Amino acid sequence: xxxxxxxxxxxxxxxxxxxxxxxxxxxxxxxxxxxxxxxxxxxxxxxxxxxxxxxxxxxxxxxxxxxxxxxxxxxxxxxxxxxxxxxxxxxxxxxxxxxxxxxxxxxxxxxxxxxxxxxxxxxxxxxxxxxxxxxxxxxxxxxxxxxxxxxxxxxxxxxxxxxxxxxxxxxxxxxxxxxxxxxxxxxxxxxxxxxxxxxxxxxxxxxxxxxxxxxxxxxxxxxxxxxxxxxxxxxxxxxxxxxxxxxxxxxxxxxxxxxxxxxxxxxxxxxxxxxxxxxxxxxxxxxxxxxxxxxxxxxxxxxxxxxxxxxxxxxxxxxxxxxxxxxxxxxxxxxxxxxxxxxxxxxxxxxxxxxxxxxxxxxxxxxxxxxxxxxxxxxxxxxxxxxxxxxxxxxxxxxxxxxxxxxxxxxxxxxxxxxxxxxxxxxxxxxxxxxxxxxxxxxxxxxxxxxxxxxxxxxxxxxxxxxxxxxxxxxxxxxxxxxxxxxxxxxxxxxxxxxxxxxxxxxxxxxxxxxxxxxxxxxxxxxxxxxxxxxxxxxxxxxxxxxxx
RNA sequence: UGGGGUGUCGCCAAGCGGUAAGGCACGGGAUUUUGAUUCCCGCACUCGUAGGUUCAAAUCCUGCCACCCCAGCCA
Numbered sequence: 005x006x007x008x009x010x011x012x013x014x015x016x017x018x019x020x021x022x023x024x025x026x027x028x029x030x031x032x033x034x035x036x037x038x039x040x041x042x043x044x045x046x047x048x049x050x051x052x053x054x055x056x057x058x059x060x061x062x063x064x065x066x067x068x069x070x071x072x073x074x075x076x077x078x079x080x081x082x083x084x085x086x087x088x089x090x091x092x093x094x095x096x097x098x099x100x101x102x103x104x105x106x107x108x109x110x111x112x113x114x115x116x117x118x119x120x121x122x123x124x125x126x127x128x129x130x131x132x133x134x135x136x137x138x139x140x141x142x143x144x145x146x147x148x149x150x151x152x153x154x155x156x157x158x159x160x161x162x163x164x165x166x167x168x169x170x171x172x173x174x175x176x177x178x179x180x181x182x183x184x185x186x187x188x189x190x191x192x193x194x195x196x197x198x199x200x201x202x203x204x205x206x207x208x209x210x211x212x213x214x215x216x217x218x219x220x221x222x223x224x225x226x227x228x229x230x231x232x233x234x235x236x237x238x239x240x241x242x243x244x245x246x247x248x249x250x251x252x253x254x255x256x257x258x259x260x261x262x263x264x265x266x267x268x269x270x271x272x273x274x275x276x277x278x279x280x281x282x283x284x285x286x287x288x289x290x291x292x293x294x295x296x297x298x299x300x301x302x303x304x305x306x307x308x309x310x311x312x313x314x315x316x317x318x319x320x321x322x323x324x325x326x327x328x329x330x331x332x333x334x335x336x337x338x339x340x341x342x343x344x345x346x347x348x349x350x351x352x353x354x355x356x357x358x359x360x361x362x363x364x365x366x367x368x369x370x371x372x373x374x375x376x377x378x379x380x381x382x383x384x385x386x387x388x389x390x391x392x393x394x395x396x397x398x399x400x401x402x403x404x405x406x407x408x409x410x411x412x413x414x415x416x417x418x419x420x421x422x423x424x425x426x427x428x429x430x431x432x433x434x435x436x437x438x439x440x441x442x443x444x445x446x447x448x449x450x451x452x453x454x455x456x457x458x459x460x461x462x463x464x465x466x467x468x469x470x471x472x473x474x475x476x477x478x479x480x481x482x483x484x485x486x487x488x489x490x491x492x493x494x495x496x497x498x499x500x501x502x503x504x505x506x507x508x509x510x511x512x513x514x515x516x517x518x519x520x521x522x523x524x525x526x527x528x529x530x531x532x533x534x535x536x537x538x539x540x541x542x543x544x545x546x547x548x549x550x551x552x553x
Numbered sequence: 554u555g556g557g558g559u560g561u562c563g564c565c566a567a568g569c570g571g572u573a574a575g576g577c578a579c580g581g582g583a584u585u586u587u588g589a590u591u592c593c594c595g596c597a598c599u600c601g602u603a604g605g606u607u608c609a610a611a612u613c614c615u616g617c618c619a620c621c622c623c624a625g626c627c628a
Contacts, residue, residue: 335577
């Protein structure tokens with residue numbers, strides 16, 4: 005498994021703690037967790053957190069729970085739970101337990117009552133607007149709620165009534181009693197329970213009060229016995245609150261420790277669930293798993309190998325700098341993986357007929373499946389002397405350093421013969437309609453005989469008699485462009501993000517299994533799939549090209 | 554403006570007082586029956602900035618500057 009090696013600063017912290025004997029009381033058994041909210045599909049940004057946590061699991065033999073942080077019933081559903089599990093499994097990660105924050109609701113409620121009894125929480129009748137208004141600003145302290153000094157008994161009675169459904173949504177909340185003058189706004193008596201008469205996808209109508217993240221998250225960690233709670237930078241401001249919650253609940257040491265790292269950003273890549281959901285809901289894409297989506301299911305459908313994603317995270321590293329990685333770095337990881345694993349195949353995107361005038365009959369040729377495996381594996385391809393080549397592999401007027409076919413030149417048909425171009429037929433518009441060549445029989449691919457016939461280059465081809473018509477589909481990932489905000493830009497990129505064109509491929513590709521990636525010589529990595537009954541070759545990533553060097 | 558963070562090559566990122574790793578990108582060359590791959594070679598006398606401490610600083614100290622996060626009954 006290709007795990008990130010650059011978790012250094014996190015490892016440094018853990019190593020120091022281990023050395024200090026912090027976890028001896030629990031046999032040095034570390035524990036981490038991956039806690040997505042099931043309100044959307046996992047996207048490529050989540051791979052980083054996944055890799056980091058699983059790296060800790062691997063490196064320290066830690067336990068790792070996949071925890072659904074489902075404390076907001078209005079947004080969550082089983083569909084998302086399932087998709088998250090699928091994505092994690094697709095990546096090849098094996099967690100120890102699947103848990104749900106909603107399974108802790110009873111326990112969390114008990115802790116809330118304890119807070120009340122200890123004078124650490126109170127029921128507040130202020131409206132949401134009033135709470136906002138009394139919270140103060142970045143520079144001004146907040147003012148205490150008039151309900152802040154209610155007695156424990158009264159708070160308990162009120163809180164139980166909240167739970168019993170006596171009050172409508174928004175009428176009351178439970179707040180932590182911390183410090184309305186704290187320079188850290190998160191500490192200004194944050195709401196920890198709100199009333200929401202909304203059924204929960206797992207709990208049904210059992211509850212009408214739901215815990216907030218700042219309360220549920222640290223306590224869920226503590227309940228599970230998490231030792232290291234790894235999260236992204238935006239939660240740094242919440243850490244004092246995280247520690248407060250656990251301390252006031254009275255959990256024994258060692259208590260979970262929150263460590264933050266910078267989240268993954270990729271240039272031009274949408275990375276917010278909110279916006280991705282919008283694309284799905286408003287029909288700009290076919291679904292969360294549309295191959296243009298940066299979701300893991302989208303990447304899977306596009307044909308991106310999980311190993312490439314892990315390599316990417318590993319290459320990018322883990323630090324606290326706010327960073328935006330170039331998309332090229334991801335593409336390179338995908339190419340690197342596919343180059344080693346994908347079978348080579350021939351297909352032409354824009355076919356032009358090439359006829360070999362001195363060839364008769366037909367034969368089978370050996371084609372190397374992947375030159376990187378030692379060139380041992382081959383498969384047979386049929387050759388009938390009449391082929392299609394790609395339109396830009398022929399030039400009427402060759403540019404400087406052109407290495408492909410032009411009238412009067414020799415070029416090798418990959419895995420076949422060197423041919424000499426004698427003539428070309430143009431149509432009324434002056435476009436190339438057919439190319440006529442003669443071949444040199446002694447140049448058959450693989451023949452040991454030495455011959456002094458040289459070719460300018462090698463081009464790929466599809467046999468005219470045996471090749472299959474096929475559709476090529478390019479799904480350009482949905483790219484973010486700051487110039488085009490929201491919807492206008494969603495429409496724009498949707499219009500440009502899917503291109504379809506017709507070409508030819510080897511029968512082997514048309515008949516081979518779905519989902520297997522192929523490298524189409526000199527163009528890119530594709531995988532075959534069936535859309536609406538038609539065989540299509542859909543692009544995963546292009547090959548690097550140095551045509552213009 | 555209060556608080557919390559971060560500033561090392563175009564983009565990531567090591568570095569933790571001893572004289573700037575690596576990856577991506579880029580440029581040059583070699584090999585190549587994919588203009589792919591592979592392979593060499595080049596790519597920060599300098600670490601946001603200004604001072605200070607030291608024989609010695611990206612690393613320690615001080616000031617300044619820039620950027621990010623926080624005022625949801627979202628997570």
